[in-house]
Amino acid sequence: MLNKTRIAVMVSGGGTNLQAIIDAQKNGIIKSGEIVLVVSNKKDAFALERAKNNGIKSYLMTSEEDLIATLKDERIDLVVLAGFLKILGSDFIKAFENRIINIHPSLIPSFCGKGAYGLHVHEKALEYGVKVTGATVHFVNEIPDGGRIIAQKAVEIHEGDTPETLQKRVMEQAEWILLPQAVEDISLKIAKGEL
Numbered sequence: 799m800l801n802k803t804r805i806a807v808m809v810s811g812g813g814t815n816l817q818a819i820i821d822a823q824k825n826g827i828i829k830s831g832e833i834v835l836v837v838s839n840k841k842d843a844f845a846l847e848r849a850k851n852n853g854i855k856s857y858l859m860t861s862e863e864d865l866i867a868t869l870k871d872e873r874i875d876l877v878v879l880a881g882f883l884k885i886l887g888s889d890f891i892k893a894f895e896n897r898i899i900n901i902h903p904s905l906i907p908s909f910c911g912k913g914a915y916g917l918h919v920h921e922k923a924l925e926y927g928v929k930v931t932g933a934t935v936h937f938v939n940e941i942p943d944g945g946r947i948i949a950q951k952a953v954e955i956h957e958g959d960t961p962e963t964l965q966k967r968v969m970e971q972a973e974w975i976l977l978p979q980a981v982e983d984i985s986l987k988i989a990k991g992e993l
Contacts, residue, residue, distance in 0.1 A: 803831035803985035806874045808859075808882040809838050813845025814969060815880035815901055815977055820852050822978030831985030835872050837865065839884050862886070866893045875988050878981055879938060883915055888940055896993060898938035899984060901977045903968050905950055906934040910943035920961040920968070929955055931964065933972035935980040948984070951976045 807816050816836060822828045836849035839859045849856040855872075859865050866889065869877065879900040891898065902910055902919075909922045909931070923931045932952040937945035951972040955964060987993040 800830065800989040803875045803988040804873050805831045805833045805876045805878060805981065805985065806835040806837055806869055806872065807833055807878045807880050809836060809843055809845035809880050810840050810883040811843055811845065811881050813843065813848045813881070815973055816845050817848055818974035819878065819880065819978050819981055820848065820854075822981070827978050828982045828985065830982055830989045831876060835869070835874065837868075837882075839882070845881075862890050866890055869894070876981070876984060877938075878977070880977065885912075885942060886938065891938060891940055896937060897988070899935055899948060899980060900938050900943070900945070901973055901980075902934045902936065902943050903931075903965065903973065904934065905930070905932045905952065906936060906943055906947060910934075912942050914943065917961045917965060920964040923955065924959060924961060924964065931955055931968060933968055933976050935976055949976050949980050 807819060809816050819833060823833060833854055836845060836854050836856045837859055838846050841858055846856050857868055875897065877894050877898040904910055904919050904923060909919045930952050932950060934950045935948045939945040953968050953971045
């Protein structure tokens with residue numbers, strides 16, 4: 799039996815992607831990894847409540863140096879950015895190289911990079927008039943949304959979509975499916991010593 803990959807999920811807001819990962823862990827979709835820590839840079843993030851309700855330890859980020867030390871103390875193998883709205887510095891990225899993944903609500907390389915987060919991404923997609931958008935899970939490097947792509951899932955844009963309706967559909971049809979599966983795939987590779 800392989801040791802489970804120890805996962806930290808980093809969040810800034812409501813934590814809907816965190817909940818998708820928690821649910822996938824409970825439903826056996828994620829079996830090679832376990833969320834042992836939820837990190838937030840905002841003390842009022844509802845995601846911290848989700849962690850508490852599911853018996854997961856949480857940590858409020860004060861500085862990147864303290865965060866690196868905490869993740870090392872917790873023996874974290876994989877860091878999952880799930881709506882974490884802060885750009886991580888090079889020291890953090892180096893400390894967890896090829897062990898940080900992020901979910902982005904578009905098909906990278908479209909509508910990504912600095913300033914492209916949350917509803918802004920869906921506003922841009924609608925303004926541009928694309929017919930298909932989606933979500934991308936990728937490794938994190940020092941370029942915002944610039945790391946190697948792990949998985950993507952397309953979502954159709956409907957006539958009359960608003961940024962809010964599009965955001966909801968992308969979450970339900972892409973993010974909440976793609977992210978848990980990617981977490982399992984990467985966790986399995988780490989557990990097997992392939993990453």
